[in-house]
Structure formats: structure tokens, C-alpha cells
Amino acid sequence: MTATAAGTLWYAYAVVGPVDAEVRAALGGEFELVGSGEAAVVAGPVDEADYGTDVLAERLNDREWVEQAVQAHERVVQRLLPVAAVVPLRFGSIHRDREGVAAFLHSRRDDFVATLARVRGRVELGVKVWLEPQEEQRPPAAATSGREYLERQRAARERHAAAGAELDDRLRRIHERLLAASDEGVLNRPQARELTGDPRRMVMNAAYLVADDDAFVAEVERLRRDEPSLVLEVTGPWAPYNFADAPER
């Protein structure tokens, strides 16, 4: 029944504020603002045939569909980022109708206004640190005897442990310096190679809430000079996904 109902549902992308002509212009005719003034929800229609209760569970098994839906979500958020403070919502905030969207805004409006104030004039920048393959531990050379083999194994393990502790220290210092150049920062789990498609190993995956992006990038540049054997990558600007807080969880 769900698929044949051919209804339209309301998908909420983000909370923005304050609402002005620029925000309205950025949305064009495709998306609607629910609410006004200091905080409003940006929502748009989605097809019940994709986002209905039972269908969606099926769709979530389809990796391509999920990737496209997630990118569509991010595109809407990116449209808003240059024109207003944005609190991005997580994927899948879906409401039956406009009143449903209005009700959730109403229930948490004070939180949203406070969060909008905290992130206003700031962007999220991602910083990833990569280890070049040649920086990683090489396997010990072929041994001529069992004893030599075991000794080499042990030496390799010790080197590996020492290198790991040393790397942790360097990464901690990098994070501290980037925290000093930002309002807030979080360390996320480094992404797996299968996810990044990169031959290098990611050893740090951080996000920072940044007011002065030139100063932040200048600090990254200094870190690159100080740590020539590490590859520092900056991504963004993103909406403050990592700093939106999730009081319900």
C-alpha cells in the first residue's frame, strides 16, 4: 500500500537562522522554510515511494541509493552554508506533513537558537593526517636461521611499538595546535582504506569549528613544515555536523 499511495513526505535537512532574503534566495523554489526569525527548518518534499516507512528500510540496503540520498542531503546543506548559520540534521528526519516539521521545531527551538548562536560565523574544517606507505613498517628481510628470524621479529615488534608511541605523541601535538587555532575540535576514528580508496593509511581524522579559516590554514601550513613526513589534508568548509550536538542520544 505504501508504494501505491504516491504521497509526498517532508524531509528536514537543517535548521537555519536568522531567516532573511538571502536564505530564501538560496533555497529557490525547491525547499521550504518552516518557522521564521531566529530559527527555521529547511525541508523539502520526498517521494513516499522512496521514503515511506517500509520502503525506506529496503532502500537502506541499496548502497548506491544511500550514497545518492546522502549527497542530495549534503547539497542542500551546502547551499545554506554561505548565507546563514546552519545546524545540519542527520540523515532521515522525515515528517508526514508541514505540521510535523513545525512541531519538532517548536519542541526544540530554544536548543536550536543556542546552537545557531554557537556556530554562527564559523565553519567546520576536517583535518586528516596520512602516513605515506614508505613510512610504515617494512617486513623484516628473509632470515637464514630460525633464531635469526625470531630475533628480527622481536626487533621489528619493538621498533613498531616505539614508532607507534612516537606517532601518537606527534598527532597529539598536532591536535593541540589545531585546537588552539579553533573554537572546538573532535577526533573521529580514522577511516578505513576500503572507505577512502587511498593506499596511504589515515592516522588522524579530526574536525574543528573554525572562525578564522585563514589563520587555521596558516597553522596547518606550519604543521606541514614541522612534520614533513606526515601528510596533512584539510577538507571543507562543511556545515558544523560534528558540532551540532545531539541531545536526544
Add this chain to the structure above:
Amino acid sequence: MSSRDLAANGPARSLSSGPAPGQLADVLERVLDKGIVVAGDIQINLLDIELLTIRLRLLIASADKAREMGIDWWDGDPFLSGRRRDGNELEDRLRRLEEKAGLPVTGEDR
């Protein structure tokens, strides 16, 4: 690196022409895992979202491989304490029905 380079590395450019694999990972990480959680009227409910993120992670990195690399996001995750490697439709349905009926959920008691 200037802020111009920064903008050129940003998601906007990549998304308009389809993101590079690394960029896609960043978008998935943020949109699925971060941001404010709002329980909508349509209960794709948090359960389905949990399953979604787990499935995505497993599509991308098998659990064993990931553990080998020191990734253990799901160790504290009730859905993954078992062998939930791929979407087991029957199990999902059973769990949903049990929930609707207010019964203790199977699959969390392993």
C-alpha cells in the same frame, strides 16, 4: 595553502561533479553519523538508521578486516555482536515485529 585552495578542496566542487572516493567517505561520515538526530513522524526510527550506518560500514570494510586495522566501532553495538554481516531480512522483520508487540528483541541476547 590559501583559502582559495581550501574552497577548491571543499565538498561543493566535488559534489557538483560527483565526489572523489575520499570525499564521498567524508560526506557519508557526516550525514549519516553526525548532525542532530530528529525522530521524525515517519519512523525509519533510530534502529533503521543504526542498521544503515552499520551496513554501510560493512559494505565498505568487512568486520574482520576492520578489526585487523584496529577499527572497532561496532564492538559496543548490540546489532553487531553477532554475525550480522549483511542485511538479514528475516531477522530484521522478526525484530521489528517483536518490537511492535513489545517483546524483548531477539538478536540482542547473544
